[in-house]
Amino acid sequence: MILLIISLVILTGGLIAAGQxxxxxxxxxxxxxAVCAAAAGCVRTVPAGHTGVVTTFxxxxxxxLSSGAHLVAPWRKVVIMDNxxxxxxxxxxxxxxxxxxxxxSYTVNYQISKNDAMTLYSMVGxxxxxxxxxxxxxxxxxxxxAQYTAEALVGMRDSLAARIESTLSAKLAGYNIExxxxxxxxxxxxxxxxxxxxxxxxxxxxxxxxxxEAEQKVLESQASAEIRKIEADASAxxxxxxxxxxxxxxxxxxxxxxxxxIDYAYANSWDGQLPxxxxxxxxxxIVNAGNLFGSEPTTE
Numbered sequence: 001m002i003l004l005i006i007s008l009v010i011l012t013g014g015l016i017a018a019g020q021x022x023x024x025x026x027x028x029x030x031x032x033x034a035v036c037a038a039a040a041g042c043v044r045t046v047p048a049g050h051t052g053v054v055t056t057f058x059x060x061x062x063x064x065l066s067s068g069a070h071l072v073a074p075w076r077k078v079v080i081m082d083n084x085x086x087x088x089x090x091x092x093x094x095x096x097x098x099x100x101x102x103x104x105s106y107t108v109n110y111q112i113s114k115n116d117a118m119t120l121y122s123m124v125g126x127x128x129x130x131x132x133x134x135x136x137x138x139x140x141x142x143x144x145x146a147q148y149t150a151e152a153l154v155g156m157r158d159s160l161a162a163r164i165e166s167t168l169s170a171k172l173a174g175y176n177i178e179x180x181x182x183x184x185x186x187x188x189x190x191x192x193x194x195x196x197x198x199x200x201x202x203x204x205x206x207x208x209x210x211x212x213e214a215e216q217k218v219l220e221s222q223a224s225a226e227i228r229k230i231e232a233d234a235s236a237x238x239x240x241x242x243x244x245x246x247x248x249x250x251x252x253x254x255x256x257x258x259x260x261x262i263d264y265a266y267a268n269s270w271d272g273q274l275p276x277x278x279x280x281x282x283x284x285x286i287v288n289a290g291n292l293f294g295s296e297p298t299t300e
Contacts, residue, residue, distance in 0.1 A: 044072045049084040051117040060122040064115065079121060085111045085180050088129060094142050100150035100193050105185035106141050108133070108168070116176040124175065132175050140168040150193055157184060 044065070046052040052065030055077045065078060072078060089107040096102060110133060112120055124131050144163045148156060161184050169179040 042071050042074050043069055044078045045069050046078070046080060049082065051081050051083045051112075051114050053079040053081055053118045053121045055079060060118050062118065064117050066114070079126065081112060081117045081121060081126060083112050083114045083117065085109055086129075088133070089185065090134065090137055092138055092141050094145040096148055096150040096153060097146055098149045101190055102145065102150060102153060103186075103188040104141055104145060105187075106137060106164070107183050107185050108137060109180040109182070110172065111178045111180055113176040113178065120176050128175065128177070133172065133177065136168055136171045140164050140171065143167070150189060153187060157187070160184065 044052065046065050046067045046069075048067045050067060052070065054061040054063065054065060054072065056073075056075065061076075065072075070078075087107065087109050089105065092104045092106060094102050094104050112128070120128055141164055144160055144167060145153065147163070148160060153160060161182065164184075165179065165182045168182065172179050
């Protein structure tokens with residue numbers, strides 16, 4: 001628009017100068033300069049990674065310009081909007097469900113829609129981060145954090161991040177803003193809570209160590225009892241086997257005995273002395289069987 005005004009000024013000035021000077025070459029020169037200025041005013045350049053939103057006297061047109069040079073009517077304005085992936089980080093004071101304070105450092109990567117940039121511009125303008133994105137980040141993070149206890153936040157960070165991203169993505173999609181990625185950079189708790197968590201972890205580790213030692217002792221006791229049982233069973237088996245062997249040997253000996261064998265064994269074990277014979281009441285005559293073989297009699 002400025003170049004168009006400049007071209008009109010040049011053309012008007014040239015015509016006035018030509019009329020006063022009464023020279024015919026001034027007017028054509030002025031006309032050429034005016035046309036060049038007007039043409040330059042119609043060329044608009046959109047940088048790479050940006051989108052041009054066209055407006056006509058404040059009214060947003062229903063199309064956008066891609067990166068590059070474009071011929072645009074001089075009475076139209078081109079608003080440049082960044083459609084590259086952009087990164088922002090924010091620090092938020094939040095509260096857990098058990099009213100523990102936690103400061104969350106949250107980072108988002110976002111990108112506006114190239115084809116719908118005119119809609120975003122007509123709804124919000126160019127300062128869409130402060131108007132739309134930042135407030136929705138704060139709300140999504142605080143609401144999601146309040147669904148967990150402080151202790152759960154320590155161990156369920158991934159779950160919290162997924163919940164925040166899901167909520168925030170749905171909110172920004174209504175403004176044609178794509179949420180490319182998010183991350184919880186840090187969660188900072190109060191010193192009191194941090195000390196309490198550390199003390200609890202130490203107590204749990206001590207308890208686990210005590211349980212492990214007790215279980216180890218039980219296992220050792222069970223193993224010792226099992227070994228003793230095995231040894232007792234082995235000893236009993238050995239005694240039983242020995243007894244069974246002796247019984248079997250006696251059985252076989254008993255089955256092999258005959259009268260002749262018994263007589264033979266008795267004869268082999270006799271010392272040559274005949275037994276003495278006594279009367280039934282001890283007052284009778286004692287006969288020494290040895291007299292039968294010529295030995296001396298003995299009287300008692």
